[in-house]
Amino acid sequence: MTTVEPRLEPGDVLVDPAPRVSDPEAGRRSRKKQRTRDDLIAAGDYLFATQGFDATTTTDIAERADVSQRTLFRHFPTKESLLYGDLDDTRLQLRESLASRPADEPILVSVRESMLSLAEDFERHRDRRLLQARLAASSPAVSAYSRAVVQFSWEREIIAAVAARLGVDPLKDPRPEVVAGAAMSAVRIAMRQWTVSGGTLDFMTLNAAALESIASLSDLG
Amino acid sequence: MTTVEPRLEPGDVLVDPAPRVSDPEAGRRSRKKQRTRDDLIAAGDYLFATQGFDATTTTDIAERADVSQRTLFRHFPTKESLLYGDLDDTRLQLRESLASRPADEPILVSVRESMLSLAEDFERHRDRRLLQARLAASSPAVSAYSRAVVQFSWEREIIAAVAARLGVDPLKDPRPEVVAGAAMSAVRIAMRQWTVSGGTLDFMTLNAAALESIASLSDLG
DNA sequence: GTACATTATGTCAGTCGCTGACATTCGTCA
DNA sequence: TGACGAATGTCAGCGACTGACATAATGTAC
Known part of the structure; x- marks a missing residue:
């Protein structure tokens, strides 16, 4: 399954500057959870955009979000679901x-x-x-x-x-x-x-x- | 990705009694190749039908067809493609x-x-x-x-x-x-x-x- | 505020799909 | 027969994903 990976131009926007609202109602715990989830998505978006999907490892993404790979898979069932x-x-x-x-x-x-x-x-x-x-x-x-x-x-x-x-x-x-x-x-x-x-x-x-x-x-x- | 696997009734037909025609034009080599391909498909159909898709290992299929797992992947790019x-x-x-x-x-x-x-x-x-x-x-x-x-x-x-x-x-x-x-x-x-x-x-x-x-x-x- | 229960996370080992590299066997054809 | 090439076997390894267990942070009851 060889794949042509995209090369984005330097000018391209890589990540959604997501609002990161984090419902203030909820406690610190759920806010932190939402935070790591957001971090993982941001890390994934960045790496996917710069290296392509197949060339990016779930370990890469986890490291960039500064969590363990196991945590990534606790938040997202598959690598694809991270992108969506x-x-x-x-x-x-x-x-x-x-x-x-x-x-x-x-x-x-x-x-x-x-x-x-x-x-x-x-x-x-x-x-x-x-x-x-x-x-x-x-x-x-x-x-x-x-x-x-x-x-x-x-x-x-x-x-x-x-x-x-x-x-x-x-x-x-x-x-x-x-x-x-x-x-x-x-x-x-x-x-x-x-x-x-x-x-x-x-x-x-x-x-x-x-x-x-x-x-x-x-x-x- | 938990999956409910099917349990077929004993009466169900498991495998296509495929014609196994093997174009007599071709030489022994291509006939043998076609033969192992057919064997792999038959092994896959049988194991998929009896154990379900996810519960069946590509190694299982290869063993049942009496070839190495590597050979399976030389004939079929993915486990799914074996079924189709x-x-x-x-x-x-x-x-x-x-x-x-x-x-x-x-x-x-x-x-x-x-x-x-x-x-x-x-x-x-x-x-x-x-x-x-x-x-x-x-x-x-x-x-x-x-x-x-x-x-x-x-x-x-x-x-x-x-x-x-x-x-x-x-x-x-x-x-x-x-x-x-x-x-x-x-x-x-x-x-x-x-x-x-x-x-x-x-x-x-x-x-x-x-x-x-x-x-x-x-x-x- | 201390004690206990919950929950998110880290660590580690393991499975499974799949691949590259290299050696070997076997059909083909001169 | 002997040389060439295609099909296969073996082995080591990568990467996605999971179960099990330990740990630390948070929430809660008293």
Whole structure:
């Protein structure tokens, strides 16, 4: 599994200057835990960006975050999950966006609008999403994880929402999954176009254009 | 990554009684090579079916095929690829099927008919496809491989064919990928329904029904 | 504030997928 | 037959990940 690793230009932003808010409600213990978690993500982002995903060792990352490798794996189940540490946030945001659409709205419109809320997420975490996309383009392991874990988790949210709206069982009626599959393909195209543009193009616009094509599918007869 | 491993009933067929044809044209050397390859696949199928994917070691498989572990990895790049050893056959068959559709046929019909040719493959290798599907349902590693490698390779064939038919660049026009995504979702549903039925339902029928829903997507507005 | 329970972390040894390097065997072909 | 090359075996090693146990920091009850 040989891999071409990315070489970032010196000007590129490497890490999200994350807010590091650390809910002041919680005690010192959970704050410290959150702190090491943040440190690990930052260390991973930096090393992945500078050396590439495959060339970076989990031991490297742990050392840079000044913790043991064992601690890294207590916070993240896999090396890939370290790169997509905010997966759950994005997924839940998508879920809420889907749930908040009016019930009388056409389903394709609901899906489209919700996917656009995902675009907002991309612009809010621009650097990180670009890094993830670039690493996915250069490392098969990351690419596979993105498809099989990240995107799949989004797809499930769409399937559940569409099935609920239609009032059908998604294991029997194929439409929820087919809609979700089409929508995910649209998002992938938008992501790819956005990535090759280096994040300069407007993700929202790209995503909207791709999603438009779903409704016109039947023209292909 | 804890995994529930499948327990097959004694009556279940474990291995494809593969033809083991070994092109008589070739010499003894390539015949022996093909033979060890077949042995490895058979050993893998048997152990995966009886012990589950994760619980089976590549060393186990190699020993059962009476070769060294190193030889296993000379024939197959990963443990997963051993389970999907015939991936290329299926992919190329899909490609040919897509290429053989008349140029004046509506695109959705071409895609649908080609996916049905994929259904023939499923019935031809019924036991193996069932085993793969069951293992994918029980092991995240297999499931991820199926999505990110196997199904993705099919998806690329559809994208290329549809883009060629439309005469567009699939990196710019989203329609080829969206069609492919919808078609792959349909196939996934059919596979799942077929699997839970234990392979008793007619895959062709399931697949056709799921593919039908693509054209009616715009009804969801 | 002292004592006890919890929890995050470190350390260490080990498994398993996978690879490079080198030696050996065996089919092929002149 | 003898030389060449392809397939395999052997061995050592890397890297992701895990279980077990010890330790230290934190939270809590009194």
